Amino acid sequence: AAGVIQSPRHLIKEKRETATLKCYPIPRHDTVYWYQQGPGQDPQFLISFYEKMQSDKGSIPDRFSAQQFSDYHSELNMSSLELGDSALYFCASSLEAGDTQYFGPGTRLTVL
Amino acid sequence: GQQLNQSPQSMFIQEGEDVSMNCTSSSIFNTWLWYKQEPGEGPVLLIALYKAGELTSNGRLTAQFGITRKDSFLNISASIPSDVGIYFCAGYTGANSKLTFGKGITLSVRP
Numbered sequence: 267a268a269g270v271i272q273s274p275r276h277l278i279k280e281k282r283e284t285a286t287l288k289c290y291p292i293p294r295h296d297t298v299y300w301y302q303q304g305p306g307q308d309p310q311f312l313i314s315f316y317e318k319m320q321s322d323k324g325s326i327p328d329r330f331s332a333q334q335f336s337d338y339h340s341e342l343n344m345s346s347l348e349l350g351d352s353a354l355y356f357c358a359s360s361l362e363a364g365d366t367q368y369f370g371p372g373t374r375l376t377v378l
Numbered sequence: 379g380q381q382l383n384q385s386p387q388s389m390f391i392q393e394g395e396d397v398s399m400n401c402t403s404s405s406i407f408n409t410w411l412w413y414k415q416e417p418g419e420g421p422v423l424l425i426a427l428y429k430a431g432e433l434t435s436n437g438r439l440t441a442q443f444g445i446t447r448k449d450s451f452l453n454i455s456a457s458i459p460s461d462v463g464i465y466f467c468a469g470y471t472g473a474n475s476k477l478t479f480g481k482g483i484t485l486s487v488r489p
Contacts, residue, residue, distance in 0.1 A: 270420075297475065299475070299477070307481075308466060308479040308480065308481050308482055309421065309466075309479055311476050311477065314475055314476070316475070321474075321475055322474045322475050322476050324476060354418070356420050356421070358477075363475040364409075364470055364472070364474075364475045366409070366411060366423065366426045367411070367423075367468075367477055368423060369413070369420035369421045369422070369423075370420050371419055371420045372418070372419065372420045374418065
C-alpha cells in the first residue's frame with residue numbers, strides 16, 4: 267500500500283539558511299500534519315492542513331511556514347535556521363481531520 | 379493541556395516473554411493510537427482504538443480502549459528481538475485535530 271512520502275530524507279544546512287521540506291500524503295488523504303521530534307523526545311505537533319486550509323497550529327516558530335497545495339502535497343518552509351532546529355521532521359496524513367494518522371519516514375535536518 | 383503518561387521510560391524483557399504497557403491521562407480521549415518507532419524512522423501505526431471498551435488485536439499485539447476513556451494498554455505476547463523499539467501511545471480528545479503523544483517506552487528484548 268502507498269505510504270506517506272517525504273523528501274529529502276536528509277538535509278544539512280548552515281545557520282541562517284532556509285530549508286524546504288516536502289510531504290506527499292497517502293492517496294485520497296486530504297489532511298496533512300507536520301511534527302518535529304528532537305533526540306529522545308516524542309513528536310511535537312507543528313501545524314496541520316485540511317483541504318488546503320490551515321486547520322490547527324501547534325508550537326511552530328514564526329520562522330516556519332507551511333502550505334498545502336491543490337494536489338494535497340505540503341511543504342514546510344523554514345527560514346533563519348538555528349542550531350536548535352536540528353531534528354527529525356515528520357509528516358503524517360489522514361483520510362479526514364482527526365482520523366488515524368499515518369506517518370512518513372521523516373526528514374533529518376542538521377543545522378551546522 | 380492534555381497529557382498522556384507512559385511509564386516506565388524503559389523496559390527490558392527476555393525473548394518469549396509477554397509485556398504490557400499502559401497509557402493514562404487525566405483527560406478523556408475519544409481515539410487511542412499505538413505506534414512503534416525505530417531509530418531514525420517514522421512512527422508506524424500498530425493499533426487504532428475508537429470506542430470505549432474496545433479490544434483489538436494485530437498478530438501478537440492486543441490493545442484496549444479503557445472504559446473510562448482515560449487510559450489504554452498495549453500487550454505484546456511472546457516477544458521477539460524485532461519488537462525492540464519505542465512504543466508511543468497517542469490520542470485525540472476531539473476538541474481539534476491535534477494528536478497528543480505520550481513520552482514513549484523504549485523496549486529492549488534480550489535473546
